[in-house]
Amino acid sequence: MRILKFFMNPALLAIMTVLASGCDFATAPKEEIHSDGKTMGTFYTITVVGDYPGGQKGLNRDAEEVLHRINKEISTFDKDSILSKFNNTSSTAPFRITQDMADVITTSIRVGAELNGAMDITVGPLVNLWGFGPKKDKNEENKIPTIDEIQKAKANIGLDKLHVEITKNAAYLRKDNPDIYVDLATVGEGYGADKLAELLDRKGVQNYMVAIAGAIRTKGVNNRGRDWVVAIEDPRNDQAVGQNMMVPVCTGGQAISTSGSYRNYLAKNDGKVYTHIIDPATGKPVNHRTVSVTVIGPTALWTDAMDTGLLVMGGEKALQFANERNIPIYVIMRNENNDGFEVHYSRAMQNYMQCE
Numbered sequence: 001m002r003i004l005k006f007f008m009n010p011a012l013l014a015i016m017t018v019l020a021s022g023c024d025f026a027t028a029p030k031e032e033i034h035s036d037g038k039t040m041g042t043f044y045t046i047t048v049v050g051d052y053p054g055g056q057k058g059l060n061r062d063a064e065e066v067l068h069r070i071n072k073e074i075s076t077f078d079k080d081s082i083l084s085k086f087n088n089t090s091s092t093a094p095f096r097i098t099q100d101m102a103d104v105i106t107t108s109i110r111v112g113a114e115l116n117g118a119m120d121i122t123v124g125p126l127v128n129l130w131g132f133g134p135k136k137d138k139n140e141e142n143k144i145p146t147i148d149e150i151q152k153a154k155a156n157i158g159l160d161k162l163h164v165e166i167t168k169n170a171a172y173l174r175k176d177n178p179d180i181y182v183d184l185a186t187v188g189e190g191y192g193a194d195k196l197a198e199l200l201d202r203k204g205v206q207n208y209m210v211a212i213a214g215a216i217r218t219k220g221v222n223n224r225g226r227d228w229v230v231a232i233e234d235p236r237n238d239q240a241v242g243q244n245m246m247v248p249v250c251t252g253g254q255a256i257s258t259s260g261s262y263r264n265y266l267a268k269n270d271g272k273v274y275t276h277i278i279d280p281a282t283g284k285p286v287n288h289r290t291v292s293v294t295v296i297g298p299t300a301l302w303t304d305a306m307d308t309g310l311l312v313m314g315g316e317k318a319l320q321f322a323n324e325r326n327i328p329i330y331v332i333m334r335n336e337n338n339d340g341f342e343v344h345y346s347r348a349m350q351n352y353m354q355c356e
């Protein structure tokens with residue numbers, strides 16, 4: 001989830017593009033139904049091969065309903081969402097949430113812990129402090145927080161300060177102190193893509209691709225009966241928008257998502273540019289050479305949580321982490337001279353880079 005009001009680097013805009021795959025012109029393509037729109041401050045697209053109950057109208061309506069419900073649950077940009085109400089209450093008593101919210105928060109805490117807290121959904125106070133949260137004015141956006149402010153915000157951050165409690169009839173969220181602020185922005189797109197995929201599964205759709213910004217779910221085959229292909233941009237030959245080489249990736253029905261430090265950033269009054277991805281350990285926006293990490297995995301929620309943490313870790317550590325656990329990742333870094341880019345990928349990624 002992000003707001004698209006900040007500057008973007010046009011040369012790096014299209015880190016992940018969906019390619020129509022296969023050049024099998026002998027086979028006539030099957031009918032497709034498309035649906036797209038705006039959600040979570042970004043865009044979503046759904047491609048269904050074959051029919052959907054109620055056709056395109058039915059698909060639009062159902063997708064909007066799913067996304068609307070998610071926003072009402074977890075958006076911190078909607079002050080009436082369940083999560084905003086939890087963030088705004090000073091009570092530390094168990095707070096009733098939905099079972100879906102309990103699932104997404106439990107998974108986020110688990111993956112965050114595996115990443116040693118590099119992805120931390122309690123990072124909200126720092127996100128807000130650096131001017132990337134929902135409450136901000138121009139002064140806030142421009143100013144650099146003091147060390148003291150950063151220290152104070154860090155005191156309220158930590159995955160161990162947030163607890164999901166499930167009883168027989170209901171799910172609850174509890175915080176250790178009133179200033180804990182939960183930010184599900186970084187996993188929201190992945191979670192949303194999973195929920196759209198779940199909708200299509202429920203409706204019996206066998207072949208589809210769902211994307212919310214950089215979080216993608218695929219199932220089955222495309223309209224030419226071939227594997228879905230997702231393209232990751234290789235920026236090494238960066239000449240102009242759309243001129244970059246594309247690396248085709250066949251996800252084989254898995255989820256894929258990308259986290260990029262270049263997509264949303266602010267220029268502050270020291271003349272420097274700061275990304276919206278924050279390292280909870282330092283309390284500051286990351287400023288290493290790694291500009292994006294793409295991850296393949298079983299659900300888009302999982303990959304979306306992973307990609308953010310791996311980006312925070314930086315390319316070298318991320319590749320070591322991924323190789324130790326057999327996770328397919330693709331990393332784009334600025335080169336040492338800072339005049340171009342280099343691309344690295346984990347061993348497990350190689351299997352996905354040889355599309356038939």
Ligand code: ADP
Binds near residue numbers: 001002183
């Ligand atoms: P990207 O797609 O580039 O990963 P997202 O929009 O998915 O970006 O996530 C970025 C948002 O996540 C930030 O705007 C902030 O709200 C939140 N965030 C920033 N740093 C972290 C972090 N280390 N862990 C969890 N959430 C973070």
Ligand code: MG
Binds near residue numbers: 187259304305306307
């Ligand atoms: Mg992410």
